[in-house]
Amino acid sequence: MLKISNVTRRFGSKVAVDKVDIVIPAGQMVGIIGRSGAGKSTLLRMINRLIDVSEGTIAFDGLEVSALSGQKLRDWQRDCAMIFQQFNLVPRLDVITNVMLGRLNRRSTIQSLLKIFSQEEQLLALKALERLDIAQTAMQRAGTLSGGQQQRVAIARALMQEPKILLADEPIASLDPRNAQVVMDSLRDINRNDGITVITNLHTLDTARNYCERIIGMQGGCVVFDGSPDELTTDVARRIYGADGLEEAFSEAMTSTSLDPVKKARRKRKEAADVVAANQLGAAGVSLPN
Numbered sequence: 001m002l003k004i005s006n007v008t009r010r011f012g013s014k015v016a017v018d019k020v021d022i023v024i025p026a027g028q029m030v031g032i033i034g035r036s037g038a039g040k041s042t043l044l045r046m047i048n049r050l051i052d053v054s055e056g057t058i059a060f061d062g063l064e065v066s067a068l069s070g071q072k073l074r075d076w077q078r079d080c081a082m083i084f085q086q087f088n089l090v091p092r093l094d095v096i097t098n099v100m101l102g103r104l105n106r107r108s109t110i111q112s113l114l115k116i117f118s119q120e121e122q123l124l125a126l127k128a129l130e131r132l133d134i135a136q137t138a139m140q141r142a143g144t145l146s147g148g149q150q151q152r153v154a155i156a157r158a159l160m161q162e163p164k165i166l167l168a169d170e171p172i173a174s175l176d177p178r179n180a181q182v183v184m185d186s187l188r189d190i191n192r193n194d195g196i197t198v199i200t201n202l203h204t205l206d207t208a209r210n211y212c213e214r215i216i217g218m219q220g221g222c223v224v225f226d227g228s229p230d231e232l233t234t235d236v237a238r239r240i241y242g243a244d245g246l247e248e249a250f251s252e253a254m255t256s257t258s259l260d261p262v263k264k265a266r267r268k269r270k271e272a273a274d275v276v277a278a279n280q281l282g283a284a285g286v287s288l289p290n
C-alpha cells in the first residue's frame with residue numbers, strides 16, 4: 001500500500017503539489033489526469049524520490065520512502081520503476097542491452113560500468129521483450145525503433161527491475177493512437193497479470209476511463225477528484241480541466257507536438273528533466289552517455 005500523507009512540494013514560491021492525501025492499495029491501476037501544470041509529474045517524481053517532498057510523508061508498506069537515503073533509497077528506486085514520455089533509452093545501444101540496464105540497481109558499479117550481464121539476465125531480458133511482443137528487435141539499435149516500440153522497450157527495462165510499483169509519466173503523449181493503445185494494453189497486462197501497482201499520468205480523459213479502475217484528478221496542485229471512471233461525469237471533468245480545457249481533455253489526437261508554444265516550452269524543460277531522471281534512476285549513479 002502506498003500512503004501519501006499531506007504532501008506539498010514548492011519550487012520557490014510556486015506550490016506545485018498542495019497537501020495531497022492519497023492511499024493506493026497494492027495492485028491498483030490508477031490514472032492521474034489534469035491540465036498541463038496541474039502537478040501530476042511532480043507528484044510521481046516525489047513518489048520515486050527523483051525530487052523530495054517539501055512537507056508531508058510518503059510511505060510504502062509502512063516504510064517511509066520520503067525519508068530514505070543512500071542504499072535504502074536506491075533499493076526503493078529499484079522497487080518503484082518509472083517510465084517517461086520520451087522513453088529515455090540509450091539510442092546507440094542495442095535493444096537487449098537497454099533492457100538489461102534495468103538490472104543496474106542490482107549490480108556492483110564495476111559490473112555496471114563494464115556492462116557485463118549473465119546468461120540468466122540475458123534470458124530474462126529476452127523474456128521481457130517477448131512479453132511485449134518485440135523480441136525480434138533485440139539486436140537492433142534502440143534509436144532505430146518507432147516511438148511505440150521504444151516505449152515497449154522502456155517497459156521491458158522497467159520489468160527487469162522486478163518492481164512492486166510502476167510509475168508512468170505520460171507514457172503515450174508522444175505516440176500515435178495505435179501505438180498508444182498497444183502501450184496502454186501492455187501496462188494493463190502488467191497490472192492484471194503480475195499484480196504490479198501502476199500509477200500513470202495521462203493527458204486525455206478517455207484513456208484514463210478506458211484503462212484505469214481509479215482516476216485521480218488534479219488542478220492547481222490539489223486533488224479535486226478521486227473516484228471510479230463512472231463517477232467522472234462531464235461536470236467533474238469541467239472542474240478538473242476548466243471549461244476551456246475540455247476539448248483538450250477529450251482529444252485523443254492531442255500530443256505534445258500539438259500543444260501551444262507556452263506548453264511546448266514547458267514540455268521541453270520537462271523532457272530535459274526526464275533524461276536526467278532516467279540516468280539517475282536506471283544507472284543508480286552511473287551516468288550513461290547517449
Ligand SMILES: Nc1ncnc2c1ncn2[C@@H]1O[C@H](COP(=O)(O)OP(=O)(O)OP(=O)(O)O)[C@@H](O)[C@H]1O
Pocket residue numbers: 011014015016034035036037038039040041042043266267270
Ligand atoms: N523544476 C521546477 N522548477 C520550477 N517550477 C517547476 C519545476 N517543476 C515543475 N514546476 C512547476 O510546478 C507546476 C506543476 O508542474 P508539473 O510538471 O508537475 O505539472 P503536470 O501536471 O505534470 O504538467 P504537464 O502535463 O505539462 O506535464 C507547474 O507550474 C510547473 O511549472
